[in-house]
Each structure stands twice: as structure tokens, then as C-alpha cells.
Amino acid sequence: VPNSRNPTVYDVARRANVSIATVSRVLNAPDRVREDTRARVMQAIDQLGFVPKADASARARKSVGRIGILTPFFTFPSFVQRMRGVANALADTPFELAIYPVDSLGRLDGYLSMLPVTRRLDGLIVMALPLNEAAGNRLLANNLETILIESLHPDFSSIQIDDYSGGVLAATYLLRKGYCRFAFLGPGELPTYSLHPEDRRLAGFQDTLSRHGIPLPDEAVRYPALSHPDVHQEIQRWMSLPEPPTAVFAASDDLAIRLLRAAREQGIQVPEDLAIIGFDDIDMAEQIGLTTINQSLDESGRMAAEMVLARLGDPERPVQTVHLSLQVVERETA
Amino acid sequence: VPNSRNPTVYDVARRANVSIATVSRVLNAPDRVREDTRARVMQAIDQLGFVPKADASARARKSVGRIGILTPFFTFPSFVQRMRGVANALADTPFELAIYPVDSLGRLDGYLSMLPVTRRLDGLIVMALPLNEAAGNRLLANNLETILIESLHPDFSSIQIDDYSGGVLAATYLLRKGYCRFAFLGPGELPTYSLHPEDRRLAGFQDTLSRHGIPLPDEAVRYPALSHPDVHQEIQRWMSLPEPPTAVFAASDDLAIRLLRAAREQGIQVPEDLAIIGFDDIDMAEQIGLTTINQSLDESGRMAAEMVLARLGDPERPVQTVHLSLQVVERETA
DNA sequence: TTGAAAGCGCTAACAG
DNA sequence: CTGTTAGCGCTTTCAA
Numbered sequence: 097v098p099n100s101r102n103p104t105v106y107d108v109a110r111r112a113n114v115s116i117a118t119v120s121r122v123l124n125a126p127d128r129v130r131e132d133t134r135a136r137v138m139q140a141i142d143q144l145g146f147v148p149k150a151d152a153s154a155r156a157r158k159s160v161g162r163i164g165i166l167t168p169f170f171t172f173p174s175f176v177q178r179m180r181g182v183a184n185a186l187a188d189t190p191f192e193l194a195i196y197p198v199d200s201l202g203r204l205d206g207y208l209s210m211l212p213v214t215r216r217l218d219g220l221i222v223m224a225l226p227l228n229e230a231a232g233n234r235l236l237a238n239n240l241e242t243i244l245i246e247s248l249h250p251d252f253s254s255i256q257i258d259d260y261s262g263g264v265l266a267a268t269y270l271l272r273k274g275y276c277r278f279a280f281l282g283p284g285e286l287p288t289y290s291l292h293p294e295d296r297r298l299a300g301f302q303d304t305l306s307r308h309g310i311p312l313p314d315e316a317v318r319y320p321a322l323s324h325p326d327v328h329q330e331i332q333r334w335m336s337l338p339e340p341p342t343a344v345f346a347a348s349d350d351l352a353i354r355l356l357r358a359a360r361e362q363g364i365q366v367p368e369d370l371a372i373i374g375f376d377d378i379d380m381a382e383q384i385g386l387t388t389i390n391q392s393l394d395e396s397g398r399m400a401a402e403m404v405l406a407r408l409g410d411p412e413r414p415v416q417t418v419h420l421s422l423q424v425v426e427r428e429t430a
Numbered sequence: 431v432p433n434s435r436n437p438t439v440y441d442v443a444r445r446a447n448v449s450i451a452t453v454s455r456v457l458n459a460p461d462r463v464r465e466d467t468r469a470r471v472m473q474a475i476d477q478l479g480f481v482p483k484a485d486a487s488a489r490a491r492k493s494v495g496r497i498g499i500l501t502p503f504f505t506f507p508s509f510v511q512r513m514r515g516v517a518n519a520l521a522d523t524p525f526e527l528a529i530y531p532v533d534s535l536g537r538l539d540g541y542l543s544m545l546p547v548t549r550r551l552d553g554l555i556v557m558a559l560p561l562n563e564a565a566g567n568r569l570l571a572n573n574l575e576t577i578l579i580e581s582l583h584p585d586f587s588s589i590q591i592d593d594y595s596g597g598v599l600a601a602t603y604l605l606r607k608g609y610c611r612f613a614f615l616g617p618g619e620l621p622t623y624s625l626h627p628e629d630r631r632l633a634g635f636q637d638t639l640s641r642h643g644i645p646l647p648d649e650a651v652r653y654p655a656l657s658h659p660d661v662h663q664e665i666q667r668w669m670s671l672p673e674p675p676t677a678v679f680a681a682s683d684d685l686a687i688r689l690l691r692a693a694r695e696q697g698i699q700v701p702e703d704l705a706i707i708g709f710d711d712i713d714m715a716e717q718i719g720l721t722t723i724n725q726s727l728d729e730s731g732r733m734a735a736e737m738v739l740a741r742l743g744d745p746e747r748p749v750q751t752v753h754l755s756l757q758v759v760e761r762e763t764a
Numbered sequence: 765t766t767g768a769a770a771g772c773g774c775t776a777a778c779a780g
Numbered sequence: 781c782t783g784t785t786a787g788c789g790c791t792t793t794c795a796a
Contacts, residue, residue, distance in 0.1 A: 104789055115767045120791055123548055126540030130765055138543050142568055148548065151484035152789040156772045162528070171514040173507070180505040183531050194496075195527045197517050215436070215486070216526075239436075324716075350717075357718050361762075380714055382658075383687055385695075428695075438773055449783045454775060464781060483773060765796105772791075779784080 103144040112140035123148065124161075125190050159218045163191050163404055166207055167223040168290040170197040173378040174348070174393055178223060178245065181397025189405065191218065198225060201289040205231075212238035219404035221245065221397075224291045227252070241407045243400045246291050248417070253403050255396050255418045259293040262389050262422050263300025266345040266373050269424045271308060275343035275371055278305060279316040279334055281355060282347045284326070294347040297375060301345050316341055322350075328358045335364065343371035343430060349378045349388055356386065356429060371430035385428035392420045437478040446474040457482065493552050497525045497738055500541055501557040502624040504531040506684070507712040508727055512557060512579065515731025523739060525552065532559060535623040539565075546572035553738035555579065555731075558625045561586070575741045577734045580625050582751070587737050589730050590753045593627040596723050597634025600679040600707050603758045605642060609705055612639060613650040613668055613675035615685050618660070628681040631709060635679050650675055656685075662692045669698065677705040677764060683712045683722055690720065690763060705764035719762035726754045 105116040112119070114137060121129050122137040129137070140146075165182060169175050179195070186193055194217065198204045208231040211217055219241040227235075227249050235242045236251055244254035270278065280301060282294040302312045315337065320326040334340055346352035352374030356366060364370050367387075374381060377390035399418060407413050439450040446453070448471060455463050456471040463471070474480075499516060503509050513529070520527055528551065532538045542565040545551055553575040561569075561583050569576045570585055578588035604612065614635060616628040636646045649671065654660040668674055680686035686708030690700060698704050701721075708715060711724035733752060741747050 106789080116790075117767060117792080118765085121766090123544050124791075126544055127536055128765080131536070133765075134539075134543065138564070138568075141547060142564070142571065145571065146547070147572070149789055150549065151774090153548075153791075154483055154486070155774070156789075156791040158772075158791080170517065171510050176505050176510050183504065183529070187531070187533070193529045193531075195517065195529060197521070197527075199521065203521075353714070353717055361719070380687070383684075383691060384718070385691055440773080450774080451776085451783060452781090455782085458775075462781075467781080767796085770793080775788080777786085780782085
């Protein structure tokens with residue numbers, strides 16, 4: 097005689113011949129249950145039409161089991177690689193991943209207002225986005241563990257990239273390679289809601305050059321729109337200069353790749369006629385053979401996730417700022 | 431010292447100097463509590479910002495406001511672009527996005543078991559992953575709105591790509607361009623848990639060629655590992671054939687891009703010596719000028735999301751299969 | 765990998 | 781009216 101009440105974990109457990117703990121595990125951490133046991137439990141669940149009571153789960157659960165990522169440009173390779181780092185770090189934990197793409201200032205404010213209050217998240221990773229006073233306080237007050245990547249705030253742990261020294265590295269590398277006339281390419285369309293590390297990369301680049309007595313004339317520093325014709329045009333402009341540059345530092349691999357294509361189309365040999373160095377070291381950089389500066393994208397995501405998890409496990413852990421080191425990856429374009 | 435957890439009835443009770451039972455009564459049967467006691471308790475509740483935990487989840491019971499994506503290779507550009515389509519479709523809705531990356535058969539089974547039962551999702555989009563009988567039934571039984579991309583199941587709406595006709599398109603295009611000796615490049619490392627559309631792309635390619643009386647010899651069909659040396663080697667092998675191919679159909683843009691680089695390194699002119707056509711039309715294809723076959727990646731994600739939302743709004747909506755059309759995008763490599 | 769047992773936050777029965 | 785106490789159904793140590 098079937099029980100008239102809704103089935104519980106106990107019913108499922110009895111039918112599958114396991115303990116209630118195992119039933120719970122099948123639902124909450126399937127990969128921690130042996131294949132055949134899981135199948136048996138799932139069969140019992142299906143047969144009984146078992147549905148866990150939401151309030152009971154909520155009550156017993158100490159966390160909601162979810163980490164969020166707040167990110168602009170969430171499909172740009174550099175951001176995707178950071179997300180990959182996060183996802184990998186989360187893979188064998190009971191935490192799932194929620195994405196909150198930011199495409200405007202309004203969206204950023206909106207998320208920063210609601211996320212801490214609605215308590216649907218245990219932790220938050222904020223990528224390359226500024227955190228204002230009020231938002232920071234709200235996160236703190238509501239006790240949402242937050243880690244910042246790229247931005248800085250006294251009350252939160254963060255992962256920092258030294259963009260200035262990235263520029264120094266690029267200049268140093270190119271100088272040692274013997275290049276002597278330089279140019280810089282930055283992104284032309286900058287949204288207001290995200291951080292802009294390009295300026296500091298340029299500063300490091302420029303300072304290093306000038307320390308070697310080499311100027312970086314204004315016409316060598318360009319911020320074209322990302323369209324193909326625009327990038328094309330910048331190269332033409334450069335190459336028709338009385339003393340055209342022999343090496344370009346592009347503020348991102350994305351830019352460098354566009355530049356590379358435009359150069360090839362104009363019959364400009366890379367690196368013979370024009371050397372190109374990028375910044376980021378996205379996957380595609382390797383596939384294309386682009387010389388660039390590695391900023392440990394995957395690693396930054398992985399560390400951010402680990403830092404969130406660590407704080408979740410022990411809230412007493414001190415706020416810390418981690419500096420990731422940069423490294424030139426020599427390939428074929430410079 | 432502020433409490434680090436959310437306040438509970440115990441905190442309220444302590445602060446109001448009553449037992450937890452009284453707190454509960456104030457919440458559930460206020461008239462059974464003396465006026466002044468009730469006021470004291472309410473004051474404590476307000477001060478602590480107390481919200482009964484069960485309530486919170488009970489309120490959310492109608493809709494949790496979350497759509498999930500189950501996907502392999504979630505950082506591959508082609509999958510990322512689909513996710514972008516989904517994210518854009520969700521941007522101005524009250525739904526957030528959860529990602530469930532699948533990296534093994536066990537993980538796939540695990541998610542397919544737990545997701546429908548635990549009710550943390552309103553809808554699910556399954557990308558390029560097979561759905562077995564049991565999993566399908568479970569999704570249905572638990573009423574989790576699901577849309578499939580690439581795979582097919584009679585009980586679920588899906589978005590289909592006609593891979594066979596993609597092969598036909600590639601062959602037709604190359605033939606019309608006047609090429610007469612062909613090769614095919616597929617991925618060498620195939621995980622067991624995901625779908626494999628390459629076979630059908632090859633079939634369409636091969637059939638079309640043979641309909642024109644052109645053979646595709648075995649040695650022209652290769653599945654190298656994705657490492658640079660391996661791809662390099664395939665080209666060498668081809669070019670040293672007595673009758674080397676003049677055009678290659680790569681089963682994905684990723685492969686095509688690797689091939690392109692390897693070719694250039696060996697001084698092989700593309701498309702003069704060897705034409706290359708890819709499949710997918712990822713963002714990068716445009717940036718590097720790759721001729722390829724567009725399969726509307728963004729669009730497929732957008733449609734999937736819209737179909738989930740539509741079914742959520744009106745569960746009576748019939749199951750439908752949408753066929754996305756393919757299109758050759760002519761750029762510079764073929 | 766699994767089970768026993770101790771909670772989780774809350775409600776309700778029962779005393780007083 | 782209020783406090784004590786025993787669950788509710790589920791999760792999560794901890795040991796085995």
C-alpha cells in the first residue's frame with residue numbers, strides 16, 4: 097500500500113537500501129557517490145516522485161552553494177579565461193557558478209544593490225569593475241564574501257595586476273630585441289562602467305622608453321575603433337610617417353591580433369617590417385604565434401575562487417592583496 | 431561584535447528576552463502574545479532585520495528566477511558565443527544565469543539527475559550533449575523546462591544545425607571556386623560525453639565531392655591532436671603527397687585557425703597554395719579573415735533562451751524543432 | 765564510498 | 781500568556 101504522504105528522503109533511502117545521507121549526497125554532490133549507488137537512488141527518486149521540501153533544505157543547508165561572477169565583456173576571451181579558472185576551482189566543490197554580465201553602469205549598480213540582499217549567493221567575484229563606497233558597505237553589511245580582480249578596496253581581498261610594469265616589460269623586451277622606433281595601440285571605445293588598465297600599460301611603456309632616451313611621439317599612440325578598416329588605417333598612418341615605427345605594443349591580444357591581420361593584408365612582414373607584442377596571453381595568442389605578455393588569466397580566476405572558498409571556510413582569514421606577476425611570452429611576432 | 435550569520439529566532443529571542451517559542455508565536459499567532467511582549471519582539475525583529483529563512487525560500491517557490499546552461503567545453507569560443515546569445519536574451523528579464531560545465535560522463539549524469547529534482551532552476555538549456563531516456567523522463571516528470579541545442583529528443587524543443595548540409599556547402603563553395611583536390615581536418619581528441627557533429631560534416635562534404643566524381647582519399651582525411659606540432663605534421667604530410675590537396679575543409683574554426691598558422695609557418699600561401707574553409711564563424715574568424723561557414727552561434731543561444739522563456743510563460747506551447755540555416759562567409763582564406 | 769548521528773531554524777504540543 | 785521540549789525533513793560532520 098503506497099503511503100499517501102509525500103515521499104521523504106527516508107522513503108527513498110529505504111527503497112534504495114541506503115542511508116538518508118546518501119540520498120542527500122546524490123542530490124547535492126552526485127560525484128561523491130558511486131555510479132551504481134547513484135543509479136539505484138535515482139531510480140527510487142523517480143519511482144516515488146520524490147521532491148525535496150524546499151524549506152527543509154533551506155533550513156538545514158548552511159550555505160546556498162553558489163558563487164557569482166560579476167563581469168563586463170563576459171564573452172571576451174580574457175574574461176572567459178578568468179571564468180574558466182573560477183569554474184575549474186569550483187568543479188569539485190559543492191558550489192555552482194552564476195554569471196552576472198554587466199553591460200552598463202545601471203546594470204552594475206543594480207547587481208551590486210540586490211546581490212548582497214537577496215542572499216542567493218555565498219560569494220562574489222568582481223572582475224575589472226569599480227566598487228563604490230556604498231556598494232562596498234552593503235556587501236560587508238550583508239556579509240557576502242567578495243573578492244576583487246583588478247580593482248582595489250581596503251575592505252576586500254583582491255587580485256592585482258601590475259599594468260604599469262606590464263608596459264615596462266614590453267618596452268624592455270622590445271629594446272633588448274633591438275627595436276628602436278615604437279608605437280602603442282589602445283582600444284578606442286571605452287565603456288564608462290569598467291576599469292581601464294590601458295593607461296597604466298602605456299605609462300610603463302612610455303616611461304621606460306624615455307628612460308632610454310627614446311620618445312613616443314603623439315602620432316605613435318593611437319586608439320582606433322575595433323573595426324577592421326579603422327585598425328587598417330592606423331597601420332597605414334604609421335607606415336607613412338617619415339620614421340615609421342618598427343615595433344608596436346598593443347594593449348591587449350585582441351588588438352594585437354587585429355593589428356597582425358591588417359599588417360599582413362598590407363604586405364607588411366611581421367616581425368621583420370613591424371614587430372607586434374600584445375598583452376594578456378589568451379588561448380588564441382598561442383594558436384596564432386603572437387608574442388605577448390602573460391598575465392595568468394586562468395590563474396587569477398582560480399585564485400579568486402580559492403580565496404572566496406577559504407574565507408567561506410574561515411571568515412577570520414585576513415583581507416589580502418595578491419599581486420600576480422607578468423611574463424613576456426616570446427613567440428613569432430616580436 | 432556583529433554576528434556573522436543571518437539572524438535567527440534565537441537571536442531575536444535573546445534580544446527580546448523571551449523564548450524562541452514566543453518569537454514564533456509573534457510571527458504566526460500574534461494575538462496569543464501579550465501586547466507589550468509582542469512589541470518588544472517586533473522591535474528586536476526590526477533591529478536585527480530578521481527574515482524567517484523558510485519563508486524566504488517559500489516565497490521564491492513559484493519561480494526561482496534562474497535559467498541553467500549545461501555545456502561541455504564551456505570556454506571554447508563557439509560555446510561562449512552561444513552563451514552570449516543566452517545572456518543577451520536574459521538581460522532584461524528577471525532571470526539570472528547559472529553555468530554547469532560538463533567535463534565527464536559522470537558530471538553529465540550527475541547534473542541531469544539533480545537539476546530537475548532540486549528545483550533550483552526554472553529552465554535548462556542543454557548544449558551539444560546527449561540526453562538519455564531516464565534523464566529526459568526526469569526532466570519531464572519534474573517539469574523543468576528544457577531546450578536542446580544540437581541534440582534531438584521527441585519530448586523537447588530543440589535547435590538543430592544541419593551538419594551534413596554544412597559539409598555540402600563547404601564542398602559546393604570550394605568546387606565553384608575552382609579547387610579540385612581536397613582534404614578534411616577533424617578534431618583528434620573526442621570526449622565520449624559530448625556530441626560529435628564532425629562526422630556528418632565530413633559525410634556531406636564527401637558525398638558532394640563524389641557526386642562530382644571527385645574522390646576524398648583516406649590520407650586526405652585526418653584527425654590530428656590539437657597541438658601545434660601535430661597540426662604542423664598533417665600539413666607536411668598532405669603537401670608531400672604526389673597530388674597534394676589545394677583546399678581543406680576544417681571541421682571547426684579552431685582547427686582552421688591552427689591549420690592556417692601551420693601553413694604560413696611552412697611558407698604555404700593561403701589561399702594560393704592551399705585554401706582553408708572553417709566551420710562556426712566564431713568572432714576570431716572575422717578578425718583573422720578566415721573563410722568559414724556561419725552557424726549563427728549567438729542566434730542559437732538567443733533562440734534557446736527565448737524558447738525557454740516562452741514555455742515558462744505558457745506551458746501549453748507545443749514542442750518545436752527549429753532548424754538554423756548555414757551560410758558560407760567568404761573572407762580571405764578560400 | 766557509505767552510514768550514524770548531530771544539527772539546521774522553525775513550529776507546535778504541553779506544562780505551568 | 782509564556783517556556784520547555786520534541787519533532788519536521790534535510791544536510792553535514794565524523795568514523796568506519
